[in-house]
Amino acid sequence: MKNILYISCSVRKYSENETQHQSISRMLGEQFLNTFSQTTHKVEIIHRDLSVKQPAFIDEKFIAAAFAKGALSEEQHLVLAESDEIIKEVVNADIIVIASPMYNYGMPAVLKAWFDLAIRVDKTFSFDLARGDKPLEPILSGKTLVLLSSWGEFAFKKGESQYHLNHLSSHIEQLAPYLGAEAFYEIASEYQEFDDDRHKRSKALAIEEINNLVHMLSNQNS
Numbered sequence: 735m736k737n738i739l740y741i742s743c744s745v746r747k748y749s750e751n752e753t754q755h756q757s758i759s760r761m762l763g764e765q766f767l768n769t770f771s772q773t774t775h776k777v778e779i780i781h782r783d784l785s786v787k788q789p790a791f792i793d794e795k796f797i798a799a800a801f802a803k804g805a806l807s808e809e810q811h812l813v814l815a816e817s818d819e820i821i822k823e824v825v826n827a828d829i830i831v832i833a834s835p836m837y838n839y840g841m842p843a844v845l846k847a848w849f850d851l852a853i854r855v856d857k858t859f860s861f862d863l864a865r866g867d868k869p870l871e872p873i874l875s876g877k878t879l880v881l882l883s884s885w886g887e888f889a890f891k892k893g894e895s896q897y898h899l900n901h902l903s904s905h906i907e908q909l910a911p912y913l914g915a916e917a918f919y920e921i922a923s924e925y926q927e928f929d930d931d932r933h934k935r936s937k938a939l940a941i942e943e944i945n946n947l948v949h950m951l952s953n954q955n956s
Contacts, residue, residue, distance in 0.1 A: 739827035763833030874914025886927030
């Protein structure tokens with residue numbers, strides 16, 4: 735049995751029966767899940783839709799509770815309850831799939847809020863000044879993170895001319911180890927704002943890449 739944690743966050747929905755104003759990142763996510771389910775029948779999928787159930791933003795009470803030493807008060811347990819639930823889903827996952835559009839060259843606010851609740855001291859990383867200038871160390875391991883993204887422009891992939899503007903992929907790849915991810919893959923559809931043949935080819939290529947990635951992961955996990 736393989737456990738997939740699927741995180742979606744586009745404000746747009748996706749339905750295969752509709753043709754206009756559809757979320758491409760959600761379409762890619764559905765493609766991954768459907769292909770994986772067909773290829774590896776023993777799979778359990780937990781879907782957390784951040785546009786439907788928006789994560790809370792952390793505040794001073796959250797920081798105080800997260801860094802508290804010793805027994806927590808009932809109020810502190812309540813403050814950390816959503817984070818505890820999110821972290822449990824991360825811990826149980828073998829593969830974390832994040833379907834996210836690029837908003838203003840970065841991740842949607844709800845996805846950043848999810849990361850802030852998912853990555854927590856003494857839960858997903860440890861902090862020890864005895865390590866010198868690099869006191870943080872991931873606690874979790876052995877997971878794979880797959881980012882399925884879409885953006886309106888192009889050339890944002892690693893090694894391309896506008897990668898330095900891509901604060902979506904680079905940020906998530908940097909955070910991936912603190913979710914226990916030891917492998918990071920990204921597949922993206924480009925040219926959405928142009929809505930031309932380049933966009934159609936990019937979507938088709940992204941679907942092909944997803945199918946190839948699923949078969950590779952399935953062979954690794956078999």
